Amino acid sequence: MQSNSMRRDPSAHAARSGAESRWGRIEQGAAESGIWRSFIVLTVLLAGLAATSLYSYLLFHTIAEFVAIAIATGVFIVAWNARTMRENGYLLVAGTGLLFVAGIELVHTLAYDGMGIFAGYDANLPTQLWIASRYLLAGTLLAAPLLLRRNPGPREVFAAFAGVTVLLFLSIFVVPVFPDCYIVGSGLTPFKIWSEYIIAALLALGAVAVYRVRNAFSPRVVAHLLAAVLVLIASELAFTLYISVYGLSNMIGHLLMVLSFGLIYVAFVETGIRQPYALVFTGLKSSEERLRREKNRLAQYLDIAGALFVVIDRGGQVALINRRASEVLGCPADAAVGEPWTERFIPPTERERCRALFTELMQGEIGVNERVRMPVATVDGGERIIAWHNTVLRDGNGAVCGILSSGEDITEQQYAEAALARANAKLNLLSGITRHDILNQITVARAYIEFAGEDNENPGLQTCLERAHAAVGEIQKQIEFSRDYQDMGLKEPAWQRPESLIRESVAELTLPPDLRVLTDLGNFEIYADPMVKKVFYNLIDNAVRHGGEVTEIRFSCEKAGQDLTIACEDDGTGIVDDEKEAIFRETYKRRHSHGLFLVSEILGITGMTIRETGVFGKGARFEITVPNGGWRAEGERE
Incomplete structure (x- = not known):
């Protein structure tokens, strides 16, 4: 419907599109302005942090860590509240992982040398906590793009990160199996230095993974995420160089860390809030566009x-x-x-x-x-x-x-059908009158032939009269057959019950007293021409007339795949193999009428077929195949 209205009023559509475009440009301009303000604020923050280190490195470290913790927590809040609207698992995994990274970093900040909160521990404890948080951060940024299409459940993600975090704390505080990372007087341990390289490698893999699924993000978000990861790598490399936890390389590493989290903030929070149509990734927008395309496509299909x-x-x-x-x-x-x-x-x-x-x-x-x-x-x-x-x-x-x-x-079709029905009615009336007149004349001709034969003793003339009488009888059969053939297909096919049709046929036929007609057909119906009753009538009559000493006629049925087979068997003489196909032809032994040809024609109207499969000398067997869709259980509706 939308597409119709759009086509009917192109000027309105153009005006609406122009307004939407202008609004989009205004919204995008506002977003870019907001992002630039965030970068300015971030630059001032970094300069201020660097300045605080001149007064107190402990103050600098605490503020830097708290900024990172606040950003990570903010990302988690955005991710968790958007979990029901997500198209993929990136935001959920990344946001939840950053929450637990922030938790470990909080303990790291409180345990930092000079804070005096964790008595009995030296600078090794905060360094261990730092490495633990970096491993968790690198693992998060690598796992998030890998799980992007899997849509993991929020509870499962939260439980997984909680379990990993608990294990890290246990390995540091309860069962101290976490390797030493800093030794007072010696500096960083080889484990700590190699861990930073491994973490940098994991972050690089995470950047590659993000780039491979970049189509799931807005271009702005991809750029910010890749930049954040690259800055994080530089930060990790800076942390491999310091000797003292208060050294210059340590400070540079923390400044780069704050910058990387600031880029994550711009990607996840700033862009998502200030520019909702280019949300952290374009899942919602792409869903709306895809839905709009599908609606337009459906409308187009319906219209054509x-x-x-x-x-x-x-x-x-x-x-x-x-x-x-x-x-x-x-x-x-x-x-x-x-x-x-x-x-x-x-x-x-x-x-x-x-x-x-x-x-x-x-x-x-x-x-x-x-x-x-x-x-x-x-x-x-x-x-x-x-x-x-x-x-x-x-x-x-x-x-x-x-x-x-x-x-x-079907208006024209109805008119054409009505006109054809009227024409057929007139033709049927004419043929019926003509057939009636012809049959009357045949009756007269028969009478004259019989009168002529009564007083005539000439053998040659008597033979001619008998042949004339037989010819007139054949003409009468042909006229009667034309009456039956004319009625085929005049009415629409209908669902009919063979069991009932056979009983009606038996009641109308004059059968030998010792002949039994048995039926085992069940309660099913066939879709056939209204004249299908003549099929069963002719099969029974044909067995009596041409089967010899027939004492039993049996009707049964069985499924053949999705088709149904109705069988009519008798215990008469049967049909020789050479005539099994010929008996259904119009030209077969006209002296025996057109019964089986008529049977075949009536069945063929609705796609049914008939064949003879009996054994000569043991009886005839006619098999009617009803195709799938042409039969059903009695009372069943489509």
């Missing part, structure tokens, strides 16, 4: 479809209509939406039936996808006949929320 599509809500109002439907109704799509379907688009004579149909569909009282012919009223006062297929729509809870109707305009 030749069928009519109408969605009617629970209240009976039009919720959606495609271009073809609006063309047939003569009503623009945006004008039709919201209108009561029955009162607005159904002729008065059909409204009660339409309301009843809608109620039954909403209440589930009738099956869906059944073809229903229902006229619609056009805006110009005309009517069109539509063949509808109705489908129930349900909401997330399974409750019925509307009806989707797809229709085909």
Whole structure:
């Protein structure tokens, strides 16, 4: 519907697009201005931190660590509150990991040499805590892009980081297995130095991983994240050089650390808050764009479809209509939406039936996808006949929320069918009258032939009269066959029960008293021409007439894959192999009428076939194959 309105009013769409573009530029300009302000603040902060080191290195260290802790905590707050809107797992993993990194760094800050909080420990303790936090940080920034598409659960992520953090604290404080990192008087241990190199390598791998999935982020965020990781690597390398925890390289490492966390802040917090349409990664925006594209594509598909599509809500109002439907109704799509379907688009004579149909569909009282012919009223006062297929729509809870109707305009087809039916009726009337007159003349001809033969003793003439009598009888059979053949296909096929048809046929036939007709067909129906009863009638009559001493005729059925096979067997003489196919031809032994040819033709109307598979001398066996979809359990509905 949106696409229709957009096409109808391109100027409005252009104005709206222009306004959106201007707003986007204003919003982007404001975001860039805010980011530049953040960089200025960050620069001033770094300069101030460097200045505090001249007064007190302990003060410098404490402020630097607290800034990093505050940024990490802020990132976690953003990530945790956005967990239900996330398209991937990066923000959740990175934010949660930074929270626990901040926790270890807090203990590291409190344990720093000169703070005097952890009595009995020297400078090795804060250095161990530092290395532990760096390993956790590097692991977080590497794992986050690797888990981007996996969408791990928030509880699982939180529990995993909590478990790792607890193990690190236990290895340092409770079971001191964590290697020494700093020895007073000697400086950094080889473990600490190599750990910094390993951490730098892990950070580099994290940068590569982020770059490989860069399409999941906005370009601004990718740039800030990569810059933050590169600054972190430089920070780690600086921490491999210091001898004293109050040395210059240590200070440079902390300044670079604050800068890297500042870049993370700009990427995760500043950009996310000031420019929400380019959130930390473009998951939400891309989802909206993808949804918009899908809606536009669906609208396009519906518009180019030749069928009519109408969605009617629970209240009976039009919720959606495609271009073809609006063309047939003569009503623009945006004008039709919201209108009561029955009162607005159904002729008065059909409204009660339409309301009843809608109620039954909403209440589930009738099956869906059944073809229903229902006229619609056009805006110009005309009517069109539509063949509808109705489908129930349900909401997330399974409750019925509307009806989707797809229709085909069959107005011209209906007129053509009506005209053809009238023409067929006239032709049938004419052929019926002609057939009646011919049969009357045949009766007269037979009478004269019989009169001529009564008083005539000439053998040659008597033979000619007998042949003439037989020829007239054959003509009568041909005329009677044309009556049966004419009736095939005049009416629509219907679901019929073979068991009932066989019983009716037996009741109409004059059968030998010692003949038994047995049925074992079950309660199923076949979709066949209304004349299908003649199939079973002719099979029984054919067995009696041509099967010899037949005492039993049995009807049974069995499934053959998805098809159904109906078998008719007798205990007569059977049919020789050379004639098993010929018996279904129109030209086969015309003196025996066209019974089996007629059977084959009637079955073929709905795709059924028949063949003879019996053994000559043991009886005939006719197998009728009903294709999948042409049979069903009695009472079953599609």
